[in-house]
Amino acid sequence: MSKKAIWTVGIVVLIVIVIGVSIVFTNNAGKSTAVQVVTVQEGQIVREVFANGKLEAKVAKEHFAASSGIIEKVHVSKGASVKKGQELLTLATTDTQAQLKQERQQLELNEAEKQKFIKDDEKSRKQTFEDMKKEMSETGASTSRDALGDSSEADVRLFDLKMSHTRSRMEELQAKLEKSRLFADIDGVVTEVLVKEGQEVAQGTYAFKVTNVSQLQVKANMSENDVNLTKVGMAVEVTGEAFTTKYPGIITAISPVAVPSELDAKETVVEVTVDLKEQAEELRPGFKTTVQVTVQNAPRLLVPLTAVKREGQNAYVFRVADQKAVKTSIKVGEEDDEQIEVLEGLQANDSVISSPSPDMKDGTRVTTG
Numbered sequence: 001m002s003k004k005a006i007w008t009v010g011i012v013v014l015i016v017i018v019i020g021v022s023i024v025f026t027n028n029a030g031k032s033t034a035v036q037v038v039t040v041q042e043g044q045i046v047r048e049v050f051a052n053g054k055l056e057a058k059v060a061k062e063h064f065a066a067s068s069g070i071i072e073k074v075h076v077s078k079g080a081s082v083k084k085g086q087e088l089l090t091l092a093t094t095d096t097q098a099q100l101k102q103e104r105q106q107l108e109l110n111e112a113e114k115q116k117f118i119k120d121d122e123k124s125r126k127q128t129f130e131d132m133k134k135e136m137s138e139t140g141a142s143t144s145r146d147a148l149g150d151s152s153e154a155d156v157r158l159f160d161l162k163m164s165h166t167r168s169r170m171e172e173l174q175a176k177l178e179k180s181r182l183f184a185d186i187d188g189v190v191t192e193v194l195v196k197e198g199q200e201v202a203q204g205t206y207a208f209k210v211t212n213v214s215q216l217q218v219k220a221n222m223s224e225n226d227v228n229l230t231k232v233g234m235a236v237e238v239t240g241e242a243f244t245t246k247y248p249g250i251i252t253a254i255s256p257v258a259v260p261s262e263l264d265a266k267e268t269v270v271e272v273t274v275d276l277k278e279q280a281e282e283l284r285p286g287f288k289t290t291v292q293v294t295v296q297n298a299p300r301l302l303v304p305l306t307a308v309k310r311e312g313q314n315a316y317v318f319r320v321a322d323q324k325a326v327k328t329s330i331k332v333g334e335e336d337d338e339q340i341e342v343l344e345g346l347q348a349n350d351s352v353i354s355s356p357s358p359d360m361k362d363g364t365r366v367t368t369g
Contacts, residue, residue: 031365032323032364032365032366032367033325033364033365033367034366034367034368034369035320035325035353035366035367036355036368036369037320037352037353037354038304038351038352038354039349039350039351040301040302040342040346040348040349040350040351041301041302041348041349042299042300042302043339044296044297044299045296045297045302045334045335045336045339045341046336047294047295048292048294049222049226049230049292049293049295050226050290050291050293051220051223051226051272051290051291051293052220052221052288053218053220053221053272053274053289053290054219054220054286054288054289055283055285055286055289056218056219056285056286057188057212057213057216057285058212058215058217058275059188059211059212060209060210060212061185061186061210061211062206062208062209063182063184063207063208064205064206064207065089065195065201065203065205066179066203067091067176067203068200068201068202068203069092069176069180069200069201070091070198070200070201071089071090071091071092071196071198071201072090072091072093072197073089073197074088074089074193074195075087075088077190077193078190078191078192079191080190081188081190082187082188082190082210084184084185084187085183086184087181087183087184088182088184088190088207089181089195089207089208090181090182091179091180091201092180093177093180096176096177099173100173103166103169103173106166107163107166107167107170110159110162111163113159114160114163117159182207184208185210186210186212187212188210188211188213189212190208190209190210191209191210191211192208192209193207193208194206194207194208195207211285213285214279215279216276216285217252217273217274217275217276218238218249218276218289218291219272219273220272220274220289220291221261221269221270221271222269222271222291223267223268224267224268224269224270227258227272229293230251230293230295231251232253232254233250233251234293235248235250236248236249236250236274236291236293237249237292238289238290238292239289239292240287240290242287243280243282243283245280247280247283248276248277248278249274249275249276249291250274250275250277251272251273251274251293252273252274254271255270255272257270258270259271297334300333300341300342301341301346301347301348302339302341302342303340303352304338304339304340304354305335305338305339305340306354307353307355307356308330308332308340309356314329315329315330315331316345317330317345317352317356318353318356318362319350319351319352320351320352320353320366320368323366323367324363324364324365325353325360325363325365326363327361327362328345328346330345330346331344331345
């Protein structure tokens with residue numbers, strides 16, 4: 001083959017290749033990738049916060065001996081149901097009553113002695129006056145009963161002071177008698193009995209605890225990482241292994257201090273108090289519980305977690321504009337199991353690819369379906 005022919009064949013082949021490549025690029029330029037898109041909208045991040053605790057009585061009253069003495073009778077036992085005003089114990093009062101009787105007799109005796117003194121004193125003063133009058137008449141002087149003075153007043157005041165002391169002593173003994181009986185301050189169940197008959201007790205001795213088991217609340221320990229997500233007034237659900245029903249409640253108090261957890265000293269917890277909206281016979285003080293709090297934040301821009309891609313610490317999505325995928329850097333915030341907050345980079349009503357493929361690139365033509 002001549003050199004001229006060879007050149008001719010080469011040129012023809014080159015033209016064919018160029019035409020083929022041109023056709024491929026033309027075909028690819030007309031193709032697009034089908035994608036699913038979502039619209040960026042405002043929504044809420046929902047978090048579930050849990051805390052372990054136990055049921056306890058909302059109202060429990062400790063009862064203390066109001067007076068010292070020996071216990072004559074304990075009227076209740078542990079587990080007994082009592083009504084407000086029901087007698088719990090009685091102290092022996094024999095000695096106190098005997099002392100009160102003695103003081104009463106002493107008061108009567110003092111009163112009688114006072115009256116006798118006044119009567120005798122008046123008689124004595126009268127006789128003295130007559131003697132003085134006779135003596136003065138003999139000398140020509142004059143006098144009156146007022147001249148004798150009233151030196152007996154001091155003696156009368158002594159009688160009054162003595163009787164006043166006796167009356168005070170009687171009042172003390174009467175008060176002790178009234179305090180010899182201890183009564184329940186509330187309706188409930190006796191959950192603690194710390195005294196027994198024949199025991200000598202001092203005033204203020206802790207004797208009984210009465211618990212109102214019909215009004216229960218939950219004391220739970222919440223992690224320091226979660227407690228700031230909650231606030232007083234939030235609704236909760238209370239569950240437990242010992243009962244099957246979920247009970248609605250409301251947070252009524254959050255402790256102002258944090259303490260080490262009893263289960264793990266490395267963990268810090270805050271006590272949260274929950275009032276139950278419903279009471280039931282199956283609930284008992286001491287049952288273990290779990291408190292579940294659903295926390296919803298203020299509305300914010302959200303996209304699905306599947307829409308977000310990452311390059312190191314940077315996040316981005318593919319926004320759809322003019323039928324093309326536009327790689328868009330974003331700044332993200334909180335997230336839940338399905339959605340993530342977008343702080344910067346997108347606006348409401350933007351369209352983004354919900355689940356971009358691994359080979360999706362900036363500028364790829366897309367068809368939304």
